[in-house]
Amino acid sequence: MSKPETGQIDSVMQEDRQFPPSTEFSAKAHIGSMDKYHDLYAKAKDDPEGFWGDCAKEELHWFEPFQQVMKQDGSEYSWFLEGKTNVSYNCLDANIEAGHGNRTAILWEGEPGDTRALTYSELHSEVSKFANVLRGLGVASGDVVSIYMPMTPELAIAMLACARIGAVHSVIFAGFSAGAIADRNNDAEAKVQLTSDGLFRRGKILPLKETVDEALEKSPTVGKCIVLRRAENEVSMVPGRDFWWHDLMAEAADVCAAEPLDSEADLFILYTSGSTGKPKGIRHTTAGYNLWTKMTFRWVFDWQPEDLYWCTADCGWITGHSYIVYGPLSNGATVFMYEGAPNHPEPDRFWEMIDRHKLTILYTAPTAIRAFIKWGDEHVEKHDLSSLRLLGTVGEGINPEAWMWYHEKIGYGKCPIVDTWWQTETGGIMMSPLPGATSTKPGSCTTPLPGVVPVILDESLQPVPANQGGMLCIDQPWPGMLRGIWGDQDRYVDQYWSTAPGKYLTGDNARVDHDGYYWIMGRIDDVINVSGHRLSTIEVESAMVSHPAVAEAAAVGRPDEIKGQAIAVFVSVKGAEASEDLRAELKRHVRKEIGALAVPDDIRFTEALPKTRSGKIMRRLLRDIAAGKEAAGDTSTLEDFSVLAKLQGDEE
Ligand code: WTA
Numbered sequence: 001m002s003k004p005e006t007g008q009i010d011s012v013m014q015e016d017r018q019f020p021p022s023t024e025f026s027a028k029a030h031i032g033s034m035d036k037y038h039d040l041y042a043k044a045k046d047d048p049e050g051f052w053g054d055c056a057k058e059e060l061h062w063f064e065p066f067q068q069v070m071k072q073d074g075s076e077y078s079w080f081l082e083g084k085t086n087v088s089y090n091c092l093d094a095n096i097e098a099g100h101g102n103r104t105a106i107l108w109e110g111e112p113g114d115t116r117a118l119t120y121s122e123l124h125s126e127v128s129k130f131a132n133v134l135r136g137l138g139v140a141s142g143d144v145v146s147i148y149m150p151m152t153p154e155l156a157i158a159m160l161a162c163a164r165i166g167a168v169h170s171v172i173f174a175g176f177s178a179g180a181i182a183d184r185n186n187d188a189e190a191k192v193q194l195t196s197d198g199l200f201r202r203g204k205i206l207p208l209k210e211t212v213d214e215a216l217e218k219s220p221t222v223g224k225c226i227v228l229r230r231a232e233n234e235v236s237m238v239p240g241r242d243f244w245w246h247d248l249m250a251e252a253a254d255v256c257a258a259e260p261l262d263s264e265a266d267l268f269i270l271y272t273s274g275s276t277g278k279p280k281g282i283r284h285t286t287a288g289y290n291l292w293t294k295m296t297f298r299w300v301f302d303w304q305p306e307d308l309y310w311c312t313a314d315c316g317w318i319t320g321h322s323y324i325v326y327g328p329l330s331n332g333a334t335v336f337m338y339e340g341a342p343n344h345p346e347p348d349r350f351w352e353m354i355d356r357h358k359l360t361i362l363y364t365a366p367t368a369i370r371a372f373i374k375w376g377d378e379h380v381e382k383h384d385l386s387s388l389r390l391l392g393t394v395g396e397g398i399n400p401e402a403w404m405w406y407h408e409k410i411g412y413g414k415c416p417i418v419d420t421w422w423q424t425e426t427g428g429i430m431m432s433p434l435p436g437a438t439s440t441k442p443g444s445c446t447t448p449l450p451g452v453v454p455v456i457l458d459e460s461l462q463p464v465p466a467n468q469g470g471m472l473c474i475d476q477p478w479p480g481m482l483r484g485i486w487g488d489q490d491r492y493v494d495q496y497w498s499t500a501p502g503k504y505l506t507g508d509n510a511r512v513d514h515d516g517y518y519w520i521m522g523r524i525d526d527v528i529n530v531s532g533h534r535l536s537t538i539e540v541e542s543a544m545v546s547h548p549a550v551a552e553a554a555a556v557g558r559p560d561e562i563k564g565q566a567i568a569v570f571v572s573v574k575g576a577e578a579s580e581d582l583r584a585e586l587k588r589h590v591r592k593e594i595g596a597l598a599v600p601d602d603i604r605f606t607e608a609l610p611k612t613r614s615g616k617i618m619r620r621l622l623r624d625i626a627a628g629k630e631a632a633g634d635t636s637t638l639e640d641f642s643v644l645a646k647l648q649g650d651e652e
Pocket residue numbers: 272318319393394395396397398419420421422423424425445506507508520522523614
């Protein structure tokens with residue numbers, strides 16, 4: 001009965017709901033109609049150099065103009081050659097020159113409830129001072145600065161200060177272990193470490209400096225460490241190596257001209273976990289990245305000067321780099337930034353802050369949305385969320401049921417939702433609705449942004465027909481693309497450019513429907529192959545989550561003698577007993593929703609799923625567990641080891 005192996009993936013998901021933008025929203029939007037979108041899209045596709053060349057001249061400040069828009073050399077791409085610009089100048093000086101010095105750049109709230117606001121002029125002065133501090137410690141253009149800090153304004157200040165003097169930042173999420181910091185520091189040959197005494201998380205203090213002390217014992221290239229005082233916990237300072245942030249700042253001049261930097265000067269490295277072994281340091285450079293984040297922020301969030309925009313990510317992830325710091329600030333936006341947990345002191349913290357600050361745009365992750373649903377609607381209903389006008393998601397596919405909850409409970413049915421598909425490697429958003437133009441469909445990231453040319457290929461590299469899943473590739477270079485893997489260009493070529501020569505391999509599967517809408521189906525490695533039918537994890541999971549008792553689900557394949565693979569689903573429930581009856585009911589539910597083929601063979605109830613520190617389900621570990629093996633491979637990105645232990649039965 002098995003089908004010939006073509007590499008195609010069978011789609012079993014049917015979602016017909018559509019949500020067009022309101023006429024009021026469209027009337028004020030930057031891109032207010034599909035005609036305008038099609039026009040921009042055609043221009044960027046047909047004449048990318050003309051299109052991006054014009055955008056770059058208009059949107060960025062140039063100390064020296066570029067001479068060529070794009071150059072390709074094998075799998076290496078350069079943009080805006082011979083031009084000189086500075087990302088920190090574009091985010092700060094340019095806005096002040098445009099008369100926005102007194103506009104709030106960052107409105108910040110700490111977990112204990114303390115708040116601060118920094119105008120563009122104040123941020124400029126802090127960044128200039130800290131740039132002088134870094135120079136004073138011997139940091140020069142091209143040196144790597146490792147940042148392991150809480151979500152405070154100083155984290156953004158540190159990033160912008162590096163950008164100002166051409167230092168390359170490597171931000172490491174402040175939840176990683178000492179070993180993970182040391183690995184990244186050594187790979188990058190970081191020269192200076194930035195950290196804080198501690199940070200607040202769910203009312204407790206996490207002692208960051210202690211972790212850094214341990215990391216620095218194993219980071220021989222790091223000679224200096226700057227420590228921000230945040231939590232006032234005791235720390236030990238190593239004389240000659242460690243300095244207090246406030247001591248150095250007290251002495252620093254607040255004038256530091258932005259250094260004219262080559263368009264292709266490295267702006268940052270950001271480590272992302274490979275599926276096996278060593279984390280990869282994704283490289284992004286100056287001009288192309290800046291342009292991509294600036295344009296996509298304005299298009300996708302339809303940013304307007306009066307908006308109070310909140311992205312709930314941490315600056316330790318690409319979402320924080322591109323859509324807390326560089327994209328919004330280069331547009332002159334006011335960014336709300338929050339330090340702590342979503343459920344401290346109570347599970348209504350997000351809604352309470354949106355209500356109190358009257359925030360207008362919320363950009364968050366599906367994993368957070370599923371947690372809010374599980375915590376109960378009463379926390380949301382206590383607050384007035386009518387200030388919101390736009391919602392966004394990123395990081396994983398959003399299950400249609402979670403999308404509908406977000407739409408109704410948070411957006412009051414009136415806010416467009418932008419489901420943004422992109423990756424650390426792509427620098428910024430690649431596919432997303434344009435909120436004033438696109439009719440959205442729950443679960444679809446809809447259509448590619450101007451300049452993004454996706455293709456979906458089967459394993460013989462042929463384009464697949466509509467509604468067939470296959471490998472998602474990008475067929476045309478774009479300014480925000482990664483430039484390489486730090487110290488390992490061979491791995492870069494091998495990983496991203498060798499499967500389909502000349503095309504960027506995203507590593508995700510997707511299908512496109514008859515309206516030209518894209519549906520991400522999960523990672524290529526996660527496909528489940530049942531009797532020759534290749535099924536998408538996201539589709540099986542969405543069917544499970546559409547049952548009211550299910551909070552979250554993760555589907556994986558396990559070896560099966562007859563079918564090749566059987567489907568195992570790990571399920572966490574809300575407000576229901578995990579029972580045999582529920583198990584049988586869930587199987588019936590999937591059969592009804594998507595058909596017999598996708599009915600899980602095993603359903604395992606669990607309190608929580610193993611996730612990365614950025615909230616993605618680690619299906620790789622679950623595959624091992626479903627197959628009855630010890631979970632192997634890299635677990636350094638796992639957020640909570642006790643979840644894995646429980647699933648493996650180590651605790652019984
Ligand atoms: C997944 C995050 C479905 C996808 C910006 C991608 C998504 C990986 C979406 C990149 C989405 C991200 N719908 N899947 N809207 N957004 N992904 O590098 O598998 O942390 O390849 O970048 O997340 O994750 P990364």
